[in-house]
Amino acid sequence: MINIANNLFRIIERLRVYEQKYGRKPGSVSLLAVSKHQAFEKMLDAFNAGQLAFGENYLQEALMKIAAFAEYDSANTIEWHFIGPIQRNKTRKIAEHFSWVHSVDDITIAKRLNEQRPLHLPPLSICLQVNLSHEMSKSGIEASDIFSLAKYCASLPQLRLRGLMTVPAPELEFAKQRQAFHQLFLLWQALRDQGIDLDSLSMGMSDDVEAAVAEGATMVRIGRAIFGSRG
Numbered sequence: 001m002i003n004i005a006n007n008l009f010r011i012i013e014r015l016r017v018y019e020q021k022y023g024r025k026p027g028s029v030s031l032l033a034v035s036k037h038q039a040f041e042k043m044l045d046a047f048n049a050g051q052l053a054f055g056e057n058y059l060q061e062a063l064m065k066i067a068a069f070a071e072y073d074s075a076n077t078i079e080w081h082f083i084g085p086i087q088r089n090k091t092r093k094i095a096e097h098f099s100w101v102h103s104v105d106d107i108t109i110a111k112r113l114n115e116q117r118p119l120h121l122p123p124l125s126i127c128l129q130v131n132l133s134h135e136m137s138k139s140g141i142e143a144s145d146i147f148s149l150a151k152y153c154a155s156l157p158q159l160r161l162r163g164l165m166t167v168p169a170p171e172l173e174f175a176k177q178r179q180a181f182h183q184l185f186l187l188w189q190a191l192r193d194q195g196i197d198l199d200s201l202s203m204g205m206s207d208d209v210e211a212a213v214a215e216g217a218t219m220v221r222i223g224r225a226i227f228g229s230r231g
């Protein structure tokens, strides 16, 4: 049987080792547990082991899990992150139920999230998803369009622009994994040089986490290495 607490512990241990190896500040990389298509019981194991940040890709599934957690997390300590593609008609529920959205890649989506974020909640933290490998996926904005979207998002009162996110094409070679993440890091630096205040770089998954930490990730999004393969 898969031991979630042990997997979590080992991933966190690896993050601390990589931080040291690549001269990153101790504790500067946080762990988002990606629980899409994973059983609620496994998430509960992770929660009981101390994990409080969960990432979900599909709204209906996420809303069911958020509701199911209510009785276990009465103090509302869990931070929910939406990391999947966003359809326009889903923005209201996302704005109401999540603390973070990593996959903003379009001005209309940003505008709707800002308008629909309830005023009694803190501004919604967002990352802009960048498409670095053009041929792979349709998600993410092209690097050349990032400046105008970032400036627009930074001006919206109910959004808090935190950083950039990417899902690069899978690469087995460590040097190639680093290359893609380095591109995102440079883009992030360029935005900061323009005076846009960013503190987050959301990159790295189960198979490329070391490369991401080496290139400056502040948040890695890990699914299978914690929960096992998805059902």
Ligand SMILES: *Cc1c(COP(=O)(O)O)cnc(C)c1O
Pocket (backbone or CB within 6 Å): 034, 036, 057, 083, 084, 167, 205, 206, 207, 221, 222, 223, 224, 225
């Ligand atoms: C599924 C997913 C992850 C986690 O991937 P693993 O390979 O299971 O670690 C991270 N980010 C996004 C956007 C995902 O869709």
